[in-house]
Each structure stands twice: as C-alpha cells, then as structure tokens.
Amino acid sequence: MLELIKNTIDFLSQPSISLTMILVAFPFVFPPTEKFDVWHRKLKLHKIWTKQGGLIGLVFITLYFFLGFTDEHFSLILKKPDNVPIIFIIYSVLFFLWLSMYQAYENDKRMAAGEPVAEYYPAKEKVLVWPDLVFIEFIALILMTVFLLIWSIALPAPLEQAANPTLSPNPAKAPWYFLGLQEMLVYFDPWIAGVLFPSLMILGLMAIPYFDRNKEGSGYYSFAQRRKSIFIFLYGWLVLWIFPIVVGTFFRGPNWNFFGPFEEWSVAKVVALSNVNLSDYIWVKMLRIGLPSNPLIRESVGIVFILAYFGVIPIVLARGKLRALLEKLGPIRYGLIVFLALAMMLLPIKMYLRWTLNLKYIIAIPEAFFNI
C-alpha cells in the first residue's frame, strides 16, 4: 500500500505530469475571468480559501513530508542542511498564499454584500506607534531570534571537502534560489535560461505598477477586483519561480536526470537523449534532402516561427480578444505586456515540445551561439 502511494507520487512528480496538472488546475483555482469563476464555484474550489480548506492542505503537506522523512531515499535529500530552507519555503509560500486568498475572499464577500472591506474601519482609526507597533515588532523580533538560535544550534552549517577544481560533484547544483534557472537550462541555452529570462523577470517585476492601471484593490486584500493581474502574477510566482526551484532541488539527481522523491539517486540511471532540432525534422526527415549549408536558410522555419510568435500574435490579439486592452493602455504598454506574457509562455511551450517531439532547438545556429 505504502509502496503504491510512493510509486504514484514518484510518477506524478515528473515535470511533464506535475506541470500539466498545475497548468490545467490553475485557471480553476485562480479564476481569471467570470466564466472560470462559475466553474471554480461549481467545483467547490473556493473552499480551498477557507479555514477548513487551509487545514486540509496543511495536513496533506505534512503527511507528504512525514512520508519523506521516513523514506530512506527522500530523507537523504530532505535532510541536506541546505535543503531545509526549501521545506520552510514550501510551507510558508503555501501558508501565505492561503492567508492572502482567505482575506481576499472574505473581503470580496463583504464588497458583494455592499459592505466595506475588513481593513476599512480600522484604517480610519489612528493608534500610537509607541506602544502598539513597537510592541508587535519587538515580539516578532524576539520570536525570530529564538527561531534562528534554535535552528543554528540544531543544524550545523554544511561544509564539504576543501575546494577541488578538478573534481566536479554530480550533480553540481547552484544555491537553491537559483535552481529554477538551472532547471530551465534543461530546455534552453544559458543565454536564455541564465541571462535573458532573469533579466526579463527583474524588468517585468519592476514594470508591474506601470502595466496594471486598475485603481481598485489598492491597500486591501481582494481577488474579484483584480482577477487577471493576480492570475498572471501567481502564474509567474508559483509556476515559473517556485515550481522549478522545487523540481531542481528535490527531483534532480546525478547527470541532472529526473528522480521521483522516493527513488534512489543512482548514477547508473541512463536516460536516452535523442533530441532533434527543428531543422533536422524539416530538411532531413520530411524533405529528405539534407541540411542546407547556409544557416539562415537552414533555420528559416524556426526563425519564421519565432518571428510569428512574437510579431504576429500581438497583432492578431490586438484586433481580436485584447482590443480593449490596447485601447486602454496604448500601443507601447500593450506591446510590452504581450511580449512579456509570450516570453512567460515560452517556457512551458518549449517543455511540451521537448516531451512530445524530443525537440532540441527551434532555431539552432551554434555557429553564433544563437539557439532557441
């Protein structure tokens, strides 16, 4: 029985399956439109953001880690001192997600009933910082200090063998907060996964206040008033940020192969890599004439595909579904938003192309280090 559960979890943890589940569930759990909201409520998913929902979630995660700590393979990974923060991060990200959604749903209910939000009356009342705030800060500070002291006494900081530039560990992992980027290296070259995507993340985050011109929902928790912006942010935060970190930490073993949490990290695991470039598919497999020597002709299909993805889709959307957005925000903001959104979609697209077609590169010009 226990074995069956563990094997099931191992199976479901594969990025291809877990990501699909997350992506399918996402719009139903965080409905971006009224239509999805109808389904959200029909499926009773709004119950997640109640006290019972939170409690059930807590029990499940704790069971998961309990299972992990009692398992001979998973516990090895969980007990690595530098992985302990990831356990905190999983708990705290989910807890605070719940806490903010819980308050948002309470406020949405109030507003639907024509009442002001929970923060409204307290906001009118002024209190003195000494003692009201200074006291809370003092308590928070003491609790944090105690927590850190216990953690530091209980768990020695890791120290491995002295540095040896000739002996590389397998797997060699970046610090946990960069493991998301390292995970993206599976699907993209370093210039995208390590340079372009992080830069876009930073710039995209900075741009949020200039893109989101919705004046409602400022200074209190709410979801109904800001569905779309919260949906996009949570997609970036949970799917593009936290999820790859968790995969990179827990599920990537020797040779960066996938290992289910309860699987043994064996160096011997061989995964057949037979990835093929788009140009190979076209010229060799379909047309059977061999690769042209001029790289631009060779990669023309991929280049057209990428240009169409970033160039044509925004124009098509501007005439159709997103016309209202264009009119509201103007062409510059509109163009940047759609570009960033398409870049955010590029990761899952490439992942699925890899899993289904074994596609290596859409454009492959290794002569100029330009592979997408």
Place this chain on the structure above:
Amino acid sequence: MADNERKSLGSRITGSMVWTSIFRTPFPTTRSERLKSILNNVFLHLHPAKLSRHAVKLKYTWCMGGLSFYLFIVLTISGILLMFYYRPTVEYAYTDIVDLSEQVPMGIMREIHRWTAHMMVITVLLHMFRVFMTGSYKPPREFNWVVGVLLLTLTLFLSFTGYLLPWDQLAIWAITVGTNMARATPFLGHEGPGAALLAIGDINLVTMSSDVRFALLGGRFVGESALLRFYVLHCVALPFIIMIMMSVHFWRIRRDGNISGPL
C-alpha cells in the same frame, strides 16, 4: 524617609541624569510623551508617530518587511564577527571556516549567518508577495515597488557572493554553475550570441579573458581572484549599495503616506 517618597528602581534609572541625557523624552507614559518618544529617537523615527490600526495588524503586513530589515542587521553583526577570523585566500579560507566551528568558543556564528541569510531571502520574497496581494504597488507607491525589486536582486546577489567564501566543494561548484551562465551573455560573454560581432578586423574584442564572466571572476575560472572579488562584493560593495537602497525604500514608505490602506 517617608514611604511614599521612596522611588522604584526603575524610575530611579529613568530619572537619572545619565538616562535623561541619552533619551530626549522621559520613559513614555502620557500620550504626548509616547508621540515624542518616536519622534525624538533616531531609530524609532523610521516610524511615523501615529498609524492606522489596520496597518499595525500582523495579518495585513505579516511584518515581513520589518523582519527582512531585522535579519539584515543580524547578518551585518554576525558577518562582522566572522570577518575577524576569516581570510579570503585559497590558502586559508577553508581552514579558517573549519577553525570557526572547532576553535572559536560558542562557534555557531557561521550557522547564524548562513541560516539567517536563507531566512532573509525567504522573508524578502514573502514581503514582495504580500505587497502584491494588497495591491500596494499602485500609485503613489509605484517607484517604491521598483526600489523593492532592486532590493530583492541585491539580496540574492549578497547571498550568492557569500556562498563562495567557505571555499569547499559545495561553494566553488555552485558558483561555477552560476557564473558559467555569464559566458553566454548576449554580446558581452564569449559564448553569447552576438559576441562575434564585436570585433575589429580579425581581432575579437569579447574573448574568454575579456568578457563579463572574466570581469566577475577576475580570471578564467573560479580561483584566487574570484574569491577576493566575491569577498569584497559580499562584505563591502553590496552591503553599501543595499543600505543606500534601503534608506530610499524607508524614506519613500513615509513620503508615500505610510503603509497602504483602503482609504
């Protein structure tokens, strides 16, 4: 001496000449003294004297910004203590770290520093998440959100540069993985797209010993000069910049009308 004239120890201290010379207001008991105690103290005056009730509630801000700042202070103090013992050279770095836990009395300073650093990354991320979920980046706080994103980036870089200093296998390989990506920077890395375009005649300007990775490491691989560079970045340059950005951040919180609210 009559009983009612006997003063408690507490009020003797707070009434003493030394105490009153340090604190510009007496220990606050009345409303106006409480207001003044915030205004007259350089540390407390980061706060306003009065705030809306919702803004001091834990369930609104989660205290995450405040905790991030506190963790930064813990990191500064424990970091200074570590600097007394640590020498950033290939010869000594590793053994100094070993000595820290084996020779130094109460040697948990390294643990405190490392776990606090992890914790700070977490609290800063959660703080950003809170600010988003309360919509607090909306006008007039747009720019402070931008400053916040810079603070997040700086926090990650601080943590990353510190990761190399123990000079063990974990350290150099994590940094090797991380900095290898810099090779592929478009135009500026020697294996980046477009780098070949930056050439005069036949001479490439961006090579293995002149690209961004080289600038970061001070060499072609993670070695002596990389250790020194990361040490200086970690202990001097980045803390200096982050402190300036934090000052801007706190100043703007006050100028933008304190903590956001529904009014």
